[in-house]
Amino acid sequence: MTQQKEPVIWRVIVQMVIIVVIAPFIPLIISARWDWWQAWAYAVSSVLAFAISRLIVARKHPDLIAERARFMDAKDTKSWDKILAPLLGLGSVLILAVAGLDKYYGWTPASNPTLSLIALTGIILGYGFSSWALIENRFFAGTVRIQTERGHHVISTGPYRIVRHPGYAGGLFGYVFIPLLLDSLWAWIPSILLAAVMIVRTALEDKTLQAELPGYKEYAQKTRYRLLPGVW
Secondary structure, three states: OHHHHHHHHHHHHHHHHHHHHHHHHHHHHHHOOOOOHHHHHHHHHHHHHHHHHHHHHHHHOHHHHHHHHOHHHOOOOOOOHHHHHHHHHHHHHHHHHHHHHHHHHOOOOOOOHHHHHHHHHHHHHHHHHHHHHHHHOOOOOOOOOOOHHHOOOOOOOHHHHOOOOHHHHHHHHHHHHHHHHOOOOOOHHHHHHHHHHHHHHHHHHHHHHHHHOOOHHHHHHHOOOOOOOOOO
């Protein structure tokens, strides 16, 4: 049992180092502009959202931490998600890297600080909504699969009463505001591409759940919208 748990623990540690210590600070590292308050604001909000949500999940759904840590080992992950899931991770890093390069070379002039504050608010709300979904749903895995060994069933409480995929909805909301917060017109390119990948993944995941997860079709009839209420 101990030998099985050790790789999971080390994987969690590595993931936390990458996600918490390195990724949020990419704009600051690349630009070398340590007085860039917008980048600091993004990094701090990102780290806090990750840390607080994981601490709550560790208490409420400790098995979910292990599930998300070994997502690369899941043999029943849908074939299309083996492509889309890494693309989402790469896309989020690319947005930050492009924003850092933009700042370093001065491609985009600074915008009104008020816009930065609006964007920061949007990012916090988006990440907060995603974190709520993670905390509410003990089947919030890193890849798309039916978790039969964990008793996978429909979750319809909390943010899942509003949209069927609140994790994606919050993430998408946050990603769209990053270029605005970091004053980068060029970062809109990977941001838009990432949004497209996320929408495709949402559609495919929803189709999979309707076909394979008992009770999901009935849930979809009650909660009509996937990402944005009144739109889709």
